[in-house]
Amino acid sequence: MTSNEAGTHGAVLADPPPPGEAPLVELRGAGKSYGNIRALHGVDLAVHPAKVTCVLGDNGAGKSTLIKIVSGLHQHTEGEFLVDGQPVRFSTPREALDRGIATVYQDLATVPLMPVWRNFFLGSEMTKGPWPVRRLDIARMKATADRELRNMGIVLDDLEQPIGTLSGGQRQCVAIARAVYFGARVLILDEPTAALGVKQSGVVLKYVAAARDRGLGVIFITHNPHHAYMVGDHFSVLRLGTLELSAPRSEVGLEELTNHMAGGAELAALKHELAQVRGVDTGGLPGGDDLTAPAGD
Amino acid sequence: MSMAQHAEPAVGTPPAPGRKEVDGRTARRPLALRLLARPEVGVFLGAVAVLVFFLIAAPTVRQGSSMATVLYQSSTIGIMALPVALLMIGGEFDLSSGVAVISSALTASMLSYQLTMNVWVGVIVALAVSLAIGAFNGWMVMRTGLPSFLVTLGTFLILQGVNLAVTKLVTGNVATDDISDMDGFDQARRIFASSFDVGGVEIKITVVWWVVFAALATWVLLRTKYGNWVFAVGGNQDSARAVGVPVKFTKITLFTLVGFGAWFIGMHNLFSFNTVQSGEGVGQELIYIAAAVIGGCLLTGGYGSAIGPVFGAFMFGMVNQGIVYAGWNPDWFKAFLGVMLLGAVLINLWVQRTATRR
Numbered sequence: 001m002t003s004n005e006a007g008t009h010g011a012v013l014a015d016p017p018p019p020g021e022a023p024l025v026e027l028r029g030a031g032k033s034y035g036n037i038r039a040l041h042g043v044d045l046a047v048h049p050a051k052v053t054c055v056l057g058d059n060g061a062g063k064s065t066l067i068k069i070v071s072g073l074h075q076h077t078e079g080e081f082l083v084d085g086q087p088v089r090f091s092t093p094r095e096a097l098d099r100g101i102a103t104v105y106q107d108l109a110t111v112p113l114m115p116v117w118r119n120f121f122l123g124s125e126m127t128k129g130p131w132p133v134r135r136l137d138i139a140r141m142k143a144t145a146d147r148e149l150r151n152m153g154i155v156l157d158d159l160e161q162p163i164g165t166l167s168g169g170q171r172q173c174v175a176i177a178r179a180v181y182f183g184a185r186v187l188i189l190d191e192p193t194a195a196l197g198v199k200q201s202g203v204v205l206k207y208v209a210a211a212r213d214r215g216l217g218v219i220f221i222t223h224n225p226h227h228a229y230m231v232g233d234h235f236s237v238l239r240l241g242t243l244e245l246s247a248p249r250s251e252v253g254l255e256e257l258t259n260h261m262a263g264g265a266e267l268a269a270l271k272h273e274l275a276q277v278r279g280v281d282t283g284g285l286p287g288g289d290d291l292t293a294p295a296g297d
Numbered sequence: 298m299s300m301a302q303h304a305e306p307a308v309g310t311p312p313a314p315g316r317k318e319v320d321g322r323t324a325r326r327p328l329a330l331r332l333l334a335r336p337e338v339g340v341f342l343g344a345v346a347v348l349v350f351f352l353i354a355a356p357t358v359r360q361g362s363s364m365a366t367v368l369y370q371s372s373t374i375g376i377m378a379l380p381v382a383l384l385m386i387g388g389e390f391d392l393s394s395g396v397a398v399i400s401s402a403l404t405a406s407m408l409s410y411q412l413t414m415n416v417w418v419g420v421i422v423a424l425a426v427s428l429a430i431g432a433f434n435g436w437m438v439m440r441t442g443l444p445s446f447l448v449t450l451g452t453f454l455i456l457q458g459v460n461l462a463v464t465k466l467v468t469g470n471v472a473t474d475d476i477s478d479m480d481g482f483d484q485a486r487r488i489f490a491s492s493f494d495v496g497g498v499e500i501k502i503t504v505v506w507w508v509v510f511a512a513l514a515t516w517v518l519l520r521t522k523y524g525n526w527v528f529a530v531g532g533n534q535d536s537a538r539a540v541g542v543p544v545k546f547t548k549i550t551l552f553t554l555v556g557f558g559a560w561f562i563g564m565h566n567l568f569s570f571n572t573v574q575s576g577e578g579v580g581q582e583l584i585y586i587a588a589a590v591i592g593g594c595l596l597t598g599g600y601g602s603a604i605g606p607v608f609g610a611f612m613f614g615m616v617n618q619g620i621v622y623a624g625w626n627p628d629w630f631k632a633f634l635g636v637m638l639l640g641a642v643l644i645n646l647w648v649q650r651t652a653t654r655r
Contacts, residue, residue, distance in 0.1 A: 073539075094541040105539060111532035113599045122529050123541035125522045135520040 022085035023048050024186050024217040025070060025101065030079035031241075032065050039065040040241045042079065046234075047186055047217040052208065054220045054228035056261055057238035063221050066238065067188050070219065071103035072096030097123075102184035104175040106191045112164025116156060119163045120145040120178050144181070152177040152210055169200030176207045180214060187211050188219045193227050205230050225257040237261065336593030337605035339644040343591070343637070344608040344615070351619035358622050361498035368500070371614030372507035373562060374588055375607055377581075379514050380558040382589035382606040384551045386518070388531035388598025389445040391434060391555045393452035395581030400456050401427045401563030402573040403464055406473040416481040424560045430456070431556025435549035457579060464575035477571040489561070490569035503565055507607070514603035527551065531598030587634065588613055591641040612637060 023046040031041040040062040047053050057063045068074040069081060072090030080087055083099050090096045093103070110119045117138075126137040126144070142159055149156060154173045156166075163171060172192045179187050189208065193201040208231050212218050222228050228235060235252055237245040237260045245252070245260050351358045358364065377394060384391055391397075401423045409419035434452055438445045461471065468474060476482060492501045518524035526547045529537035538544045567573055592609030594601030616633045620626075 071539075093539050094543075097541050103539065105536075111529050111536050111599065113532050113595075114528055118525060118528070122525060122537065125525055127522060134522075135516075136522065136525065138520075 022082075024084065025219075026080075026082040026085075027066075027070075027076075028080040028082070030069065030076045030081055032069060032074060033077045038241060040069075040076075043236075043238070043243050044246065045219075045236055047219055049185070049217050050212055050215045051233040052212050052218040052220050052231050053234045053236065054222065054232035055236050055238060056222060056225060056228055056257070058223060058261070060240075061238040062241040063223075063238055064190070065241075067103060067190055067219065067221055070096070070101060070186075071188055072101070097182070100183060100185035101188065102179035102182065102186070103188040103190065104172065104179055104192060106172075106194055110163045110171055110175060113162050115160045116163050116166070116174060117142045117145040117159040120148075120174065120181075124182055148181045149174065149177050152180065152207055154207075167200065169196050169203045172196075172204050173207050176204075176211060180211050180216065184216060186217045186219065188221070190221050191223070192220075193222060193224060201227060223261065225254060225261050229254045229257060336595075336600060336602045337608065338593075340592050340605050340608040340612070340641065343641065343644075344612050347612050347615050347619070347637075351615060351623065355619055355623035358619060361496070363618070363622060365498050365500050365504075367614045367618045368504045368611075369614075370618055371611045372501065372503040373565065374584060374613050375507045375610030376503065376510055376565075377555075377558045377562050377585045378588035378592065378606040378610045379510050379603060380551070380554040381582075381585040382592060382594045382601060382603060383514060383518065383527060384555055385586070385589050385594045385596065386531050386598060386601040387527045387548055387551045388534065389435075389438060389548060389551065390449060390586065391431075391552060392446065392449040392582050393430070393434065393456055394555050394559055394585055395583075396453055396456040396460060396578040397427060397430055397556065397559035398563045398566065398581065399460050399573060399575065399578035400430065401560045402567040403460055403473060403575060405564065406476055406567055406573050407464070407467050409479060410474050410476050411467060414480075416476060416479050416485050420485055420564060423563065424557075427556040427560035427563070428553050429556070431553040431559070432549055434555075435552030438552070439545045439548055453582070460575045460578075471575050473573045473575070475571045476567070482568070485564070486568040489564040489567075506561070507610075511603055511607045518603050523547070523550075528599060531595075531600075533599070584613065587638050591638060593641075609641075 025045075025047040027043055027045040029042050029044065031043065032039050043062070043066060045053065045055070045066070055063055055066060065074065069076045072093040072095050075089055075091065082088065083101070088099070090099075096103070111122065114122070121141050126141050127134050128137040128140075129135055145159055146156075152173065154170070154177060156170075163174065166174070176187065176189070176192075192204045192208070196204060205227060208218060208220060212231070218231075220228060220232065232249060234248050235245065235257055236243060237257070239260075245257075358367070377398070381391060381394055404426045405416065405419035405423035407419075408414070408422055409416045412418075430452065434445070434449050437443070437448045441448070464471060464473065488502075490502070492499045494500075518527060526537065526542045529542050530544050530547045534544055588609040589601070589606045590596060590609075591612060592601070592605030592607070594605060613634065616637065617630055620630055620633070
């Protein structure tokens with residue numbers, strides 16, 4: 001059975017890394033406290049090339065804190081954070097970007113009133129000419145943006161249109177294509193499907209797979225186990241700031257994943273309590289096996 | 298309890314579409330709409346309308362010298378409206394820009410006069426002071442995260458008080474002493490406040506500076522990295538930061554640029570009038586902001602141009618002088634401005650909704 005006790009601290013093993021190759025990004029017992037509030041504690045996570053690591057969890061489980069540490073927006077206060085096997089501590093997102101860690105945020109991936117091509121190159125603009133007259137190389141940027149978007153399977157008619165006029169799914173895809181182009185080795189996707197419809201979610205998942213097939217390590221944050229299971233190679237479930245489950249695809253099924261997301265262990269305990277205290281007829285509640293934390297067996 | 302399902306994830310790579318394929322769902326917007334989506338088109342039409350109106354209503358305006366006066370009036374507003382517009386595109390305000398002009402002029406004037414030095418010393422120190430005021434505004438806004446409205450309202454009040462108090466303390470008067478007979482005055486006047494002759498019409502040099510600064514600002518805004526960052530920090534600061542745009546640097550330099558503008562206009566005032574009234578400048582900041590808004594800059598940032606405020610400032614100068622040339626009561630000036638501002642805001646709103654509609 002998978003090792004997945006609630007609140008494991010470093011006891012959970014990640015996927016065995018391929019021999020001779022350190023994970024692109026690794027967290028060892030990492031945690032983060034905001035003042036006296038402990039948002040994240042003892043989390044292990046490893047990201048390998050061409051693999052999708054899914055981080056699941058309910059609201060407030062610590063998903064956002066986790067990605068903020070990896071993307072350089074916040075710093076961890078305990079444990080270790082390694083990139084290519086070396087301990088790091090980022091103070092700005094720029095430093096993370098320079099190490100090849102790109103983050104696609106659900107809500108703040110783009111500047112709505114700016115044209116698509118300007119958004120694509122924002123913060124890493126192509127220039128030409130010597131310093132006093134160094135200027136944007138607009139023709140090259142437009143051509144590159146168009147080519148890169150097509151390579152990812154995104155076709156836009158007019159790169160001059162403000163990106164705010166694209167649909168939510170299209171915007172996510174532009175942001176993903178952008179990260180892939182700028183040499184990201186690790187792509188962090190913050191709930192890319194949360195605000196999208198069924199069809200658009202499918203489109204985004206396809207680009208997640210496209211990024212994976214290009215050899216990127218992907219961290220896919222979501223609270224939808226179905227979406228995670230479509231593309232994931234490894235699954236980590238966060239609960240109240242600690243890891244509740246960490247298992248490779250071969251050792252966990254969709255049902256078990258869904259169960260963990262729904263707070264299976266807690267429900268089982270609650271059911272047990274109800275039965276003892278009030279004499280509630282628990283026979284009519286969902287099957288005992290579904291609700292039992294597998295680790296307690 | 299082994300759950301060996303599919304070993305491989307279900308979703309594969311999408312096929313790469315061909316080069317010629319088009320999406321087809323987004324029809325190209327008609328030319329008229331795309332033109333209107335440019336921030337400066339509305340104000341350009343407005344400026345032409347005002348010009349034509351006064352050409353008809355006030356025959357004096359048709360003379361070259363009248364036009365030169367209109368352009369001069371416009372340039373003194375326009376030079377300041379440029380950095381104010383860039384700052385607005387970058388998502389911030391500066392309410393202290395009007396009194397900062399006077400602070401700069403007072404610094405140069407009093408320093409030179411009291412220490413009996415070459416006026417250029419005062420000019421250079423004034424530049425340093427103006428840039429420092431701008432940088433302080435920017436630093437405070439970025440450091441505290443407070444709205445720039447509040448921070449610069451504070452600076453506005455501070456400068457207004459300091460201008461009056463220090464001037465009275467140093468000169469015993471509300472105005473500075475005449476510096477026109479001091480070393481370097483004539484040289485500085487040539488740069489900041491001279492005029493030259495074009496076909497019998499006397500053109501003020503500020504008009505030339507105005508055009509030069511506007512061209513430079515347009516180039517920077519549309520053709521450089523920095524310009525890209527200005528739009529980004531105003532459009533969505535958090536996104537900009539997340540993709541690696543130096544947000545603090547961009548905003549602080551924008552505030553500093555307003556400081557530069559205040560210095561330039563301050564020097565112009567000093568070298569054209571020889572003395573400075575310490576209580577002036579109050580209310581001018583709103584004129585600059587209005588010129589930027591009439592020029593198509595979005596008050597909330599992220600959208601606008603440098604050429605728009607040029608036309609915006611021209612509308613101001615034209616109405617201001619046009620009313621005089623038409624022989625009307627100049628008291629109507631502010632009422633005219635209010636109508637223009639409201640009209641511009643409504644046009645902006647309409648353009649934004651029409652041009653960016655899904």
